[in-house]
Amino acid sequence: MSSFESFSFGRNDESATQGKKRFKAQAGCTYRVSFVWWKGVEEGKLDLDADGPEFVGAPANFIPNVGYVINRGPEYTKIAGGEPPRMKIATILVVWPQDSKGKLDKKAIAEGGFDVCPWVFAPDKYKALDPIHQEFHFGQHDVTISCTDTQYQKMTFSPCKDSLLAALKKKGGKLWESIVEQTQLLAGGIQGEIGREMTLDQIRDKLAGSGGGNPAATPAVAVATEEIDNLVDNLLDDD
Numbered sequence: 001m002s003s004f005e006s007f008s009f010g011r012n013d014e015s016a017t018q019g020k021k022r023f024k025a026q027a028g029c030t031y032r033v034s035f036v037w038w039k040g041v042e043e044g045k046l047d048l049d050a051d052g053p054e055f056v057g058a059p060a061n062f063i064p065n066v067g068y069v070i071n072r073g074p075e076y077t078k079i080a081g082g083e084p085p086r087m088k089i090a091t092i093l094v095v096w097p098q099d100s101k102g103k104l105d106k107k108a109i110a111e112g113g114f115d116v117c118p119w120v121f122a123p124d125k126y127k128a129l130d131p132i133h134q135e136f137h138f139g140q141h142d143v144t145i146s147c148t149d150t151q152y153q154k155m156t157f158s159p160c161k162d163s164l165l166a167a168l169k170k171k172g173g174k175l176w177e178s179i180v181e182q183t184q185l186l187a188g189g190i191q192g193e194i195g196r197e198m199t200l201d202q203i204r205d206k207l208a209g210s211g212g213g214n215p216a217a218t219p220a221v222a223v224a225t226e227e228i229d230n231l232v233d234n235l236l237d238d239d
Contacts, residue, residue: 048139
């Protein structure tokens with residue numbers, strides 16, 4: 001039985017509030033992001049009208065010389081030195097480039113200078129995002145993330161008045177297709193961002209110096225941007 005749980009805001013998320021390059025914020029920086037993992041992505045469609053974006057979570061322990069391992073019960077806690085597992089949550093974001101004034105960098109977007117990336121975070125951030133989503137649905141609103149501490153990823157969140165992702169979906173074209181394709185690839189390996197599912201024997205072998213190795217990285221996807229210059233000029237223009 002898998003230790004992972006799939007959920008969204010208000011759906012099967014009780015455990016979330018207990019106990020390639022990832023998104024990692026830097027202190028003093030502000031980011032504009034769209035939640036991009038939605039129902040229907042497997043079929044190449046993102047249902048931005050669904051109840052909420054998709055998340056996956058599982059309890060994990062960090063074991064030296066092994067890495068993060070999904071905790072399947074007391075024996076895993078014991079082999080991890082008795083340290084209780086911590087709940088880790090993952091989703092997928094588009095991180096949009098911004099200029100020095102905090103506005104969307106239209107030229108960078110036109111050149112494909114955005115990141116579709118996994119984000120792994122703790123339950124406190126999920127709980128902070130939930131009430132924002134209830135008032136400003138993340139299918140229609142991007143989110144601004146401000147970071148005050150890089151090491152501990154201390155963040156505050158605020159909603160944007162609109163969503164670049166939703167506008168791009170309405171327009172369609174190669175940029176949208178690329179975002180969907182990258183999200184599909186990341187969603188297929190998102191559980192591995194939280195930790196490795198290993199048997200106790202596999203962990204012991206790894207600790208003894210046999211077996212193991214890092215899982216393969218998710219391949220990057222080239223972004224086609226030739227159609228978006230005019231689109232970006234008309235999207236989310238400055239007030």
